[in-house]
Amino acid sequence: MASLDDIIKQNSENTQRIIRHAQGYVIANNTNGTIAATSYDNVISASINKLINGILVGAARSAVRDLDCTNDLAFLRVATQKCEYLVAPEEDFTIVVVQGK
């Protein structure tokens, strides 16, 4: 498994661009469900990890596969009245970026 630092370095241009426009982010390790990096405090990070990475990504992946078992979830955007959650469920990590409106 690639380390998070390696992945950030490989994608430094995108990473910088995303961080400039974001309110915050949570990066979770898919192997053990722990938080690998975050800009939020422990409580908010844990909530985002549980609700978005755990429940919502799981529900979205199930729905996509139930509709077509040869298909898979690639990316999820959850637009809300206050902000937008951008969710990238990658192989090793799940990345949630929170953007303002």
Next chain:
Amino acid sequence: MASLDDIIKQNSENTQRIIRHAQGYVIANNTNGTIAATSYDNVISASINKLINGILVGAARSAVRDLDCTNDLAFLRVATQKCEYLVAPEEDFTIVVVQGK
């Protein structure tokens, strides 16, 4: 409650643009959960209605409100390897548009 025909007429420019770029669509009546309009057959329409409108929109709305009880879901984009589901949970109707990649 506005009828679906009224809403389509009021938004005819957007409706036409969306239909041109879409693979298909399902519009569900939120009051009774029935399908108000669809371009798919009964089986696929019912699956999209149940999985996307029912389970996924419910999970997304719960997650958004649990993270911030003064916030609410506005729009959901589910990008998959094969297509993208655009989900607009409006007051009277929930609209799912399926777009190719």
